[in-house]
Amino acid sequence: MDFELTQDQHDIQRAVRELAASFGNDYWAEHDHDHRFPWEFYDAFAHGGWLGIQEASILLEEVAASGAAMNGCSAMHLTIFGINVLVKHGSEALRAEILPGVVDGSLHVCFGVTEPDAGTDTSRITTTARRDGDSYVVHGRKVWTTKAGDSQKIVLLARTSPRDDASPTDGMSLFLADVDRSAMEITPIAKMGRNAVASHEVRIDGLRVPAAARIGEEGDGFRYLLDGLNPERILLAHEALGIGRVAIEHATEYATQREVFGRPIGQNQGLAFPLAEAQTRLDAARLMARNAAWRYDNGLRCGREANMAKFLCADAGFEAADRAVQTLGGMGYAREYHVERYFREARLIRLAPISQEMVLNYVSQHVLGLPRSY
Ligand SMILES: Cc1cc2nc3c(=O)[nH]c(=O)nc-3n(C[C@H](O)[C@H](O)[C@H](O)COP(=O)(O)OP(=O)(O)OC[C@H]3O[C@@H](n4cnc5c(N)ncnc54)[C@H](O)[C@@H]3O)c2cc1C
Incomplete structure (x- = not known):
């Protein structure tokens, strides 16, 4: 196993980071507030040819980490993994009719x-x-x-x-x-x-x-759906990691600048340790997510790793967002500072597309061999 990114993957990461950075946090806060679909962002990624990309976990983590969080990822991720069933099981004619429009972004x-x-x-x-x-x-x-x-x-x-x-x-x-x-x-x-x-x-x-x-x-529809579950979980795990990253970035910057009692709040271990712990949990969760992605890419069984990655990353991303809110104190609750948005969006990944409980049911039954509980 070698999870070091290749030069190509580094290039992809850098290109996505640059494109996503042109839509700043204020763009996302406004679209979230106004319930407006991010067409400019979606079109930019579609025109850049990013919707048909193989390295989707790198793409989606970087998009989330730009501050776009789930708003940015959900605008495009259904196109990436939702269509997997068609790619694998659709007829030649159906694929020819649909896939070009999906890849160029014109068909939702x-x-x-x-x-x-x-x-x-x-x-x-x-x-x-x-x-x-x-x-x-x-x-x-x-x-x-x-x-x-x-x-x-x-x-x-x-x-x-x-x-x-x-x-x-x-x-x-x-x-x-x-x-x-x-x-x-x-x-x-x-x-x-x-x-x-x-x-x-x-x-x-x-x-x-x-x-x-x-x-x-x-x-046979349900059987076809099962094929898409592991990649979906792996991608959502990376989205959670991206949210955790951007939340910690905001929190550490604020903790360095904000002074209370005459010193930066980040100097207090009571505040620094939870952030350090959140970072540690994110890094550990990332290893499981990379492992799951690597196994999937190499055609190995990955149900165990994909489920565990989704579980660990969802928790790590949410904990990081929660710690970021705490770090910013009252301002953590203000829309202007964005971490409350990360908190709300990170929460979703604990529920969907599969809940944490159902992941634990999977692990109990398929990893531990315990009797099915439901
Ligand atoms: C923002 C958002 C977007 C979504 N987008 C889509 C979409 O595009 N398409 C789509 O089809 N669906 C979508 N979903 C639905 C999502 O996949 C479901 O919400 C999810 O599968 C859970 O189903 P449910 O909400 O009916 O919960 P329920 O099945 O009612 O479960 C409720 C709770 O009970 C727990 N539970 C149930 N059974 C057990 C058990 N045996 N052991 C332990 N705990 C158990 C669950 O974990 C959960 O916490 C979306 C959901 C949200 C919130």
Whole structure:
């Protein structure tokens, strides 16, 4: 194992850092405050050819660490990993139709899996796709569908046969459907943070999807989704690391400059040690994330490492953001100083795309060999 970045990777890191730096913290604070999608940022990365990049973990960590945090990453990460199922399992014709637009940034694709009554337990989805001649007709409800309001396409999971307790994850199919507002009602959800990128409730009533837009075989959709979970976890882990980095950067700068009782607050070990501990935890979590990415890139099994990386990085990123808020005292709570935004956005990675509890369930069962608890 050699996690040292290659010269090419260093070059990528530097180029992303420079481009992301042209969108400063104030840009992100304004877009978050105004709930405005960061089109200028998205277009700059699309035109720079960054959306089809292989080194996505380096890209997303640098984007997060620029101060863009989840607002910047979520604007583009669905394009990078959400489309993985199509790349791996879509028909030649579907790939040829969709991928060029995804890579040049002109086509936005959202990801409709979660439903009001089916989050962690995907097998409980009730959205149905009924075959009708050369197409399917979809009815149901999705929730938290990020970017649905700005997307032309949706990767949609629907039941094509009823749930069977003996094999609950069979019978679900994946489609690359049009976001067709004549059959869909799309409503943004008011949420805690990452407000430049909206997530939506989507009600679907009679959406027609051509059979040719089905991804892979009917009934195997869940199996295809599983393929994308490890890369998604690895990328989110790197996003958490980026947020932790920028939070500590702000905190140490403030702790060096701010004087209380006639000396810089960073001179107090009560303040310095938690920051030093947060940095230590970030560095340790990074090793697991790099290990997971390295295994994935080398075609090795990486479920254990990807899950552990997402768990450790989500916690390390959030702790760093929390310590940054504490370091800035009252100003940590003021929007002007940005760390409250990092805090709100870092919190998300403990919940989604998979919760910390479900990671621990995975480790209990698949690493420790304990009986499945649910
Ligand atoms: C901002 C945001 C954006 C999102 N974007 C998308 C998107 O684009 N597309 C999409 O499909 N989804 C999206 N999601 C949904 C996200 O993937 C789900 O929220 C997540 O999978 C958890 O599902 P849930 O919210 O229904 O929680 P639930 O399944 O209701 O779980 C609630 C809590 O119970 C815990 N829990 C449940 N079962 C167990 C158990 N057996 N053991 C221990 N703990 C358990 C969970 O860990 C969780 O903490 C998004 C969510 C958010 C917040």
